[in-house]
Amino acid sequence: MEQVRVYAPATVANVACGFDIFGFAVDRPGDEVVLTKKDTPGIIISEITGDEGRLPLEVHKNTAGIAIQKYLEHIGRTDQGFTMALHKDMPLGSGLGSSAASAVAGVFAANELMGKPLSQKELLPFAMEGERVACGSAHADNVGPSLLGGFVIIRSYNPLDIIEIKVPEDLFATIVHPQVEVNTKDARSILEREIPLSKTIEQMGNVAGLTAGLLLSDYELISRSLEDVIIEPIRSILIPQFKEVKSAAMAAGALGCSISGSGPSLFALSRGLETAEKVAVAMTGAFKDAEIESEAYVSGINQRGPVVS
Structure with missing residues (x-):
């Protein structure tokens, strides 16, 4: 196989109470990488679409590029080169x-083209290096579920210990993205460094x-x-209309x-599914009341992770 096209799913990290330790995958949106072998060493990022020209084409600055590079170094195949197109x-x-899905799609595609010398779970450290480039921290609560699918717990980072748990079949997620932007580094910088014991x-x-609750349905x-x-x-103050949107979701029947x-x-x-769709209408409506456009996605918990498309 000389070329492969891989789609990796978006994820929800933290899942309310599980800061940096919980995450789950959804069906859409996601990112796609088209990876092609070339005869000379090195990685060339030939194209990035859907990013409005904001993402770097330099391999060491690109989440998917650095993930592939670290993977090739690990398996001792820096002689193999690739050309990559990334579609956001x-x-x-x-x-x-977003950065996690790109890194996962990239390293998963590379492993496919190299004959799968590593298991899916063994690809995790390389995808995490993509996260380090994106936000300065190699956290796994996005790359874990994007790579493995389902709902994951990061029990430990040193050593890395990822636990995959079953979730109820009738559990659905509603995700609403308003047309505002919050930078991950900014959102982390405002967090308190010391937490009261009671909290x-x-x-x-x-x-x-x-x-x-998940395990017991x-x-x-x-x-x-x-x-x-x-x-x-703390973080909710960065999101306009947060309280109103959350209240609308709960009034429409959301669990949380x-x-x-x-x-x-x-x-x-x-x-x-029916309740999740009602929640989507309620949440987008609450944003619209404040003249904020938003897009909603309704999905079960994606159990597949990345797929060859």
């Missing part, structure tokens, strides 16, 4: 794991409760646990609603 199908700075205990209870427990008492109160990643996208979880 989601907005930058959206809180939907830490409350957040730990929600993390444990959400994990148990206990929707009421999921709903009670989708509360973030540490990050959301919070910020997707660092925002500005919001996500809600619901029981059943």
